[in-house]
Amino acid sequence: MAIEQQLFSFMEARSGGAKTDLMAPATARSSKATTEPAALAVGDESTIQQDAIEEDPPRETRPASRQEVLQALRSKVGCVNTARESTLTSFSTGCDAIDAWLPGNGLHPASLTEWIAAHDSAAAESMALVAAAHRITMVPTRPLVIVDCEGSFYPPAAVALGIPAERMILLRPRNSGDAIWSIDQSLRSGAVAAVVARLPMRLDDRDGRRLQLASESGTTPGLLVRNFQARQLPSFAETQFYVAEKRRPVFCAGVGSSKTAPHNRPRMGRVSGSQPSEILSITLDRVRGGVTGKHLHVRFDDHANLHSVPISNPQRHETAAKRLASQLAHPTTAKRVATASPKRAVS
Structure with a gap:
Protein backbone atom coordinates (compact mmCIF):
# COMPACT_ATOMS: atom_id res chain seq x y z
CA MET A 1 0.00 0.00 0.00
CA ASP A 44 30.54 37.90 -17.02
CA GLU A 45 31.34 37.97 -20.74
CA SER A 46 29.71 41.34 -21.22
CA THR A 47 31.44 42.66 -18.13
CA ILE A 48 34.85 41.46 -19.36
CA GLN A 49 34.30 43.01 -22.77
CA GLN A 50 33.22 46.30 -21.20
CA ASP A 51 36.26 46.32 -18.92
CA ALA A 52 38.54 45.58 -21.85
CA ILE A 53 37.05 48.47 -23.81
CA GLU A 54 37.46 50.83 -20.87
CA GLU A 55 41.00 49.75 -19.92
CA ASP A 56 42.66 49.35 -23.36
CA PRO A 57 43.11 52.66 -25.13
CA PRO A 58 43.07 52.71 -28.91
CA ARG A 59 46.44 51.58 -30.32
CA GLU A 60 48.51 53.88 -32.47
CA THR A 61 48.80 53.01 -36.11
CA ARG A 62 52.26 54.59 -36.45
CA PRO A 63 54.69 52.11 -38.03
CA ALA A 64 57.80 51.16 -36.09
CA SER A 65 60.96 53.03 -36.98
CA ARG A 66 64.03 51.38 -38.42
CA GLN A 67 65.91 51.58 -35.14
CA GLU A 68 63.03 49.94 -33.27
CA VAL A 69 62.86 47.11 -35.77
CA LEU A 70 66.61 46.52 -35.58
CA GLN A 71 66.54 46.57 -31.79
CA ALA A 72 63.74 44.01 -31.74
CA LEU A 73 65.59 41.75 -34.16
CA ARG A 74 68.81 42.03 -32.15
CA SER A 75 66.99 41.02 -28.99
CA LYS A 76 65.49 37.98 -30.75
CA VAL A 77 68.70 36.72 -32.34
CA GLY A 78 71.05 37.85 -29.61
CA CYS A 79 71.58 34.28 -28.49
CA VAL A 80 72.91 33.45 -31.97
CA ASN A 81 75.30 36.37 -32.43
CA THR A 82 76.85 36.42 -28.98
CA ALA A 83 79.99 34.43 -28.28
CA ARG A 84 79.35 31.12 -26.61
CA GLU A 85 80.40 30.54 -23.03
CA SER A 86 82.39 27.34 -22.90
CA THR A 87 85.09 25.75 -20.80
CA LEU A 88 86.76 24.27 -23.89
CA THR A 89 90.15 25.69 -24.81
CA SER A 90 90.39 27.31 -28.22
CA PHE A 91 93.29 26.61 -30.58
CA SER A 92 95.33 28.99 -32.68
CA THR A 93 94.93 29.67 -36.39
CA GLY A 94 98.70 29.92 -36.70
CA CYS A 95 98.84 33.72 -36.64
CA ASP A 96 98.60 35.77 -33.45
CA ALA A 97 97.15 38.76 -35.29
CA ILE A 98 94.29 36.65 -36.64
CA ASP A 99 93.71 35.04 -33.24
CA ALA A 100 93.16 38.51 -31.78
CA TRP A 101 90.14 38.94 -34.08
CA LEU A 102 88.32 35.96 -32.54
CA PRO A 103 86.36 36.13 -29.25
CA GLY A 104 88.29 33.29 -27.61
CA ASN A 105 91.65 34.29 -29.10
CA GLY A 106 91.42 31.27 -31.36
CA LEU A 107 89.10 28.78 -33.03
CA HIS A 108 86.48 26.96 -30.99
CA PRO A 109 87.07 23.17 -30.93
CA ALA A 110 83.37 22.31 -31.32
CA SER A 111 82.62 24.33 -34.44
CA LEU A 112 83.13 24.57 -38.18
CA THR A 113 85.66 26.93 -39.74
CA GLU A 114 85.73 27.74 -43.44
CA TRP A 115 88.50 29.12 -45.63
CA ILE A 116 87.09 30.48 -48.90
CA ALA A 117 89.71 30.25 -51.66
CA ALA A 118 89.71 33.19 -54.05
CA HIS A 119 92.03 31.42 -56.49
CA ASP A 120 92.74 27.85 -57.52
CA SER A 121 95.81 27.52 -55.31
CA ALA A 122 96.91 25.92 -52.08
CA ALA A 123 96.79 29.11 -50.01
CA ALA A 124 93.47 28.33 -48.28
CA GLU A 125 94.44 24.69 -47.69
CA SER A 126 97.75 25.78 -46.22
CA MET A 127 95.92 28.01 -43.76
CA ALA A 128 93.63 25.15 -42.75
CA LEU A 129 96.55 22.73 -42.28
CA VAL A 130 98.48 25.21 -40.14
CA ALA A 131 95.45 25.51 -37.85
CA ALA A 132 95.21 21.71 -37.77
CA ALA A 133 98.89 21.48 -36.80
CA HIS A 134 98.19 23.67 -33.76
CA ARG A 135 95.13 21.60 -32.90
CA ILE A 136 96.91 18.23 -32.84
CA THR A 137 99.49 19.60 -30.39
CA MET A 138 96.65 20.05 -27.87
CA VAL A 139 95.40 16.45 -28.25
CA PRO A 140 98.55 14.37 -28.88
CA THR A 141 96.73 11.03 -28.70
CA ARG A 142 94.25 11.67 -31.53
CA PRO A 143 94.89 11.54 -35.28
CA LEU A 144 94.00 14.09 -37.93
CA VAL A 145 91.48 13.03 -40.58
CA ILE A 146 91.98 14.50 -44.05
CA VAL A 147 89.14 14.02 -46.54
CA ASP A 148 90.58 14.38 -50.06
CA CYS A 149 87.60 14.79 -52.39
CA GLU A 150 89.67 15.60 -55.48
CA GLY A 151 92.53 13.13 -55.03
CA SER A 152 95.16 15.88 -55.13
CA PHE A 153 96.36 16.01 -51.55
CA TYR A 154 100.16 15.99 -51.16
CA PRO A 155 101.18 14.52 -47.76
CA PRO A 156 104.85 15.74 -47.77
CA ALA A 157 103.58 19.32 -47.94
CA ALA A 158 101.42 18.73 -44.85
CA VAL A 159 104.47 17.32 -43.07
CA ALA A 160 106.37 20.50 -43.97
CA LEU A 161 103.58 22.53 -42.34
CA GLY A 162 104.02 20.72 -39.02
CA ILE A 163 101.76 17.65 -39.23
CA PRO A 164 103.52 14.33 -38.56
CA ALA A 165 102.87 11.63 -41.13
CA GLU A 166 101.90 9.07 -38.47
CA ARG A 167 99.12 11.37 -37.24
CA MET A 168 97.33 11.62 -40.59
CA ILE A 169 94.42 9.47 -41.78
CA LEU A 170 93.75 10.10 -45.47
CA LEU A 171 90.29 9.37 -46.88
CA ARG A 172 89.44 9.57 -50.56
CA PRO A 173 85.66 9.21 -51.05
CA ARG A 174 84.21 8.29 -54.42
CA ASN A 175 81.42 10.87 -54.52
CA SER A 176 80.03 13.84 -52.62
CA GLY A 177 77.63 11.69 -50.60
CA ASP A 178 80.48 9.55 -49.30
CA ALA A 179 82.48 12.69 -48.55
CA ILE A 180 79.73 14.21 -46.38
CA TRP A 181 79.23 10.87 -44.63
CA SER A 182 82.97 10.55 -43.92
CA ILE A 183 83.19 14.06 -42.50
CA ASP A 184 80.06 13.59 -40.42
CA GLN A 185 81.19 10.29 -38.89
CA SER A 186 84.69 11.59 -38.18
CA LEU A 187 83.38 14.71 -36.43
CA ARG A 188 80.73 12.83 -34.49
CA SER A 189 83.05 10.08 -33.24
CA GLY A 190 85.00 12.32 -30.89
CA ALA A 191 88.09 10.16 -31.45
CA VAL A 192 90.00 12.48 -33.81
CA ALA A 193 91.75 15.78 -33.24
CA ALA A 194 90.24 17.58 -36.25
CA VAL A 195 88.88 17.01 -39.74
CA VAL A 196 90.34 18.84 -42.73
CA ALA A 197 88.41 18.67 -46.01
CA ARG A 198 88.29 20.54 -49.27
CA LEU A 199 84.73 20.65 -50.55
CA PRO A 200 84.60 21.37 -54.29
CA MET A 201 80.87 20.56 -54.43
CA ARG A 202 77.99 22.71 -53.30
CA LEU A 203 77.04 22.21 -49.66
CA ASP A 204 73.30 22.60 -49.08
CA ASP A 205 71.70 23.74 -45.83
CA ARG A 206 70.82 20.23 -44.73
CA ASP A 207 74.39 18.94 -45.02
CA GLY A 208 75.80 22.11 -43.48
CA ARG A 209 73.55 21.77 -40.45
CA ARG A 210 74.40 18.08 -40.25
CA LEU A 211 78.13 18.80 -40.07
CA GLN A 212 77.61 21.55 -37.52
CA LEU A 213 75.70 19.24 -35.18
CA ALA A 214 78.32 16.53 -35.68
CA SER A 215 81.10 18.93 -34.69
CA GLU A 216 79.25 20.02 -31.57
CA SER A 217 78.33 16.45 -30.64
CA GLY A 218 81.88 15.10 -30.96
CA THR A 219 83.65 18.29 -29.79
CA THR A 220 85.78 18.07 -32.92
CA PRO A 221 86.66 21.06 -35.12
CA GLY A 222 85.87 20.86 -38.81
CA LEU A 223 88.33 22.79 -40.99
CA LEU A 224 86.73 23.15 -44.40
CA VAL A 225 88.16 24.67 -47.59
CA ARG A 226 85.60 25.83 -50.13
CA ASN A 227 85.56 27.50 -53.52
CA PHE A 228 84.91 31.16 -54.26
CA GLN A 229 81.23 30.59 -55.05
CA ALA A 230 80.56 29.60 -51.43
CA ARG A 231 81.34 33.12 -50.20
CA GLN A 232 77.91 34.42 -51.19
CA LEU A 233 75.99 31.43 -49.83
CA PRO A 234 74.57 30.85 -46.32
CA SER A 235 76.87 28.90 -44.04
CA PHE A 236 76.71 27.08 -40.72
CA ALA A 237 80.37 27.78 -39.98
CA GLU A 238 81.12 29.73 -36.84
CA THR A 239 84.15 31.40 -38.46
CA GLN A 240 84.78 32.08 -42.12
CA PHE A 241 87.92 33.51 -43.75
CA TYR A 242 88.40 34.72 -47.30
CA VAL A 243 91.88 33.91 -48.59
CA ALA A 244 93.32 35.63 -51.65
CA GLU A 245 96.81 35.23 -53.02
CA LYS A 246 98.91 38.25 -53.95
CA ARG A 247 102.20 37.66 -55.74
CA ARG A 248 105.10 40.03 -55.43
CA PRO A 249 107.15 40.77 -58.57
CA VAL A 250 110.26 38.56 -58.65
CA PHE A 251 113.44 40.00 -60.22
CA CYS A 252 115.32 37.52 -62.35
CA ALA A 253 119.09 37.57 -62.66
CA GLY A 254 120.28 39.18 -65.87
CA VAL A 255 116.87 40.59 -66.71
CA GLY A 256 116.21 44.28 -66.29
CA SER A 257 112.44 43.99 -66.20
CA SER A 258 110.51 43.49 -62.97
CA LYS A 259 108.05 41.21 -64.74
CA THR A 260 108.73 37.52 -64.54
CA ALA A 261 108.21 35.19 -67.43
CA PRO A 262 105.31 32.77 -66.97
CA HIS A 263 107.61 29.74 -66.91
CA ASN A 264 109.77 31.31 -64.18
CA ARG A 265 106.97 32.19 -61.79
CA PRO A 266 106.90 30.15 -58.56
CA ARG A 267 104.27 27.48 -58.56
CA MET A 268 102.41 26.03 -55.63
CA GLY A 269 101.07 22.53 -55.37
CA ARG A 270 97.62 21.66 -54.18
CA VAL A 271 98.88 21.72 -50.60
CA SER A 272 102.27 23.22 -49.99
CA GLY A 273 103.98 26.00 -48.14
CA SER A 274 103.89 29.43 -49.74
CA GLN A 275 106.97 30.87 -51.40
CA PRO A 276 108.68 33.95 -49.94
CA SER A 277 107.35 36.05 -52.82
CA GLU A 278 103.71 35.13 -52.08
CA ILE A 279 101.54 37.18 -49.74
CA LEU A 280 98.14 35.97 -48.56
CA SER A 281 95.31 38.42 -48.04
CA ILE A 282 93.05 37.28 -45.18
CA THR A 283 89.60 38.78 -44.61
CA LEU A 284 87.29 37.82 -41.76
CA ASP A 285 83.87 37.35 -43.38
CA ARG A 286 82.04 35.63 -40.52
CA VAL A 287 82.58 35.18 -36.78
CA ARG A 288 80.23 34.40 -33.95
CA GLY A 289 80.35 37.08 -31.27
CA GLY A 290 83.01 39.17 -33.04
CA VAL A 291 83.46 41.92 -35.60
CA THR A 292 83.67 40.99 -39.28
CA GLY A 293 85.41 42.80 -42.11
CA LYS A 294 88.90 42.80 -40.64
CA HIS A 295 91.73 42.48 -43.13
CA LEU A 296 95.36 41.38 -42.91
CA HIS A 297 98.27 40.37 -45.13
CA VAL A 298 100.34 37.37 -44.03
CA ARG A 299 103.13 35.24 -45.43
CA PHE A 300 104.91 31.99 -44.61
CA ASP A 301 108.55 31.90 -43.66
CA ASP A 302 111.00 29.08 -44.31
CA HIS A 303 109.79 27.24 -41.19
CA ALA A 304 106.10 27.35 -42.23
CA ASN A 305 105.25 30.01 -39.65
CA LEU A 306 102.79 32.78 -40.44
CA HIS A 307 103.79 36.41 -40.06
CA SER A 308 101.77 39.53 -40.69
CA VAL A 309 102.97 41.84 -43.46
CA PRO A 310 102.38 45.62 -43.39
CA ILE A 311 99.94 46.74 -46.04
CA SER A 312 101.49 49.21 -48.46
CA ASN A 313 99.95 52.66 -48.61
CA PRO A 314 98.50 53.33 -52.09
CA GLN A 315 98.61 57.09 -51.47
CA ARG A 316 102.41 56.96 -51.56
CA HIS A 317 102.38 55.76 -55.17
CA GLU A 318 99.70 58.26 -56.11
CA THR A 319 101.75 61.11 -54.64
CA ALA A 320 104.81 60.05 -56.60
CA ALA A 321 102.77 59.89 -59.80
CA LYS A 322 101.37 63.37 -59.22
CA ARG A 323 104.83 64.79 -58.55
CA LEU A 324 106.21 63.27 -61.75
CA ALA A 325 103.26 64.59 -63.74
CA SER A 326 103.81 68.11 -62.40
CA GLN A 327 107.48 67.98 -63.36
CA LEU A 328 106.68 66.85 -66.89
CA ALA A 329 104.10 69.61 -67.23
CA HIS A 330 106.63 72.32 -66.34
CA PRO A 331 107.64 74.41 -69.42
CA THR A 332 111.38 74.12 -68.75
CA THR A 333 111.21 70.38 -68.42
CA ALA A 334 109.05 70.03 -71.52
CA LYS A 335 111.51 72.16 -73.54
CA ARG A 336 114.46 70.08 -72.35
CA VAL A 337 112.71 66.87 -73.34
CA ALA A 338 111.80 68.28 -76.76
CA THR A 339 115.37 69.34 -77.51
CA ALA A 340 116.82 66.04 -76.29
CA SER A 341 114.66 63.87 -78.52
CA PRO A 342 116.33 64.74 -81.93
CA LYS A 343 119.80 64.11 -80.55
CA ARG A 344 118.80 60.63 -79.50
CA ALA A 345 117.34 60.02 -82.92
CA VAL A 346 120.54 61.16 -84.69
CA SER A 347 122.79 59.10 -82.51
Missing part, protein backbone atom coordinates in the same frame (compact mmCIF):
# COMPACT_ATOMS: atom_id res chain seq x y z
CA ALA A 2 2.86 2.37 0.80
CA ILE A 3 4.43 1.61 -2.54
CA GLU A 4 1.22 2.48 -4.42
CA GLN A 5 0.90 5.82 -2.61
CA GLN A 6 4.47 6.73 -3.54
CA LEU A 7 3.81 5.76 -7.16
CA PHE A 8 0.61 7.84 -7.23
CA SER A 9 2.35 10.84 -5.79
CA PHE A 10 5.11 10.55 -8.40
CA MET A 11 2.55 10.34 -11.26
CA GLU A 12 0.72 13.43 -9.99
CA ALA A 13 3.99 15.33 -9.81
CA ARG A 14 4.78 14.41 -13.42
CA SER A 15 1.26 15.43 -14.56
CA GLY A 16 1.22 18.77 -12.71
CA GLY A 17 -1.29 17.76 -10.04
CA ALA A 18 -1.60 18.81 -6.41
CA LYS A 19 1.34 16.72 -5.30
CA THR A 20 3.91 18.72 -7.19
CA ASP A 21 5.16 20.30 -3.96
CA LEU A 22 6.97 17.08 -3.14
CA MET A 23 9.18 17.45 -6.21
CA ALA A 24 9.45 21.23 -6.05
CA PRO A 25 12.83 21.42 -4.27
CA ALA A 26 14.44 19.04 -6.73
CA THR A 27 13.09 20.81 -9.81
CA ALA A 28 13.95 24.21 -8.39
CA ARG A 29 17.49 23.12 -7.75
CA SER A 30 17.76 21.61 -11.23
CA SER A 31 16.29 24.69 -12.92
CA LYS A 32 18.62 26.99 -11.03
CA ALA A 33 21.57 24.80 -11.90
CA THR A 34 20.72 24.94 -15.60
CA THR A 35 19.63 28.57 -15.98
CA GLU A 36 21.61 30.65 -13.52
CA PRO A 37 25.14 29.68 -14.71
CA ALA A 38 24.19 30.61 -18.26
CA ALA A 39 22.97 34.00 -17.11
CA LEU A 40 26.08 34.52 -15.07
CA ALA A 41 28.25 33.49 -18.01
CA VAL A 42 26.58 35.99 -20.28
CA GLY A 43 26.89 38.68 -17.66
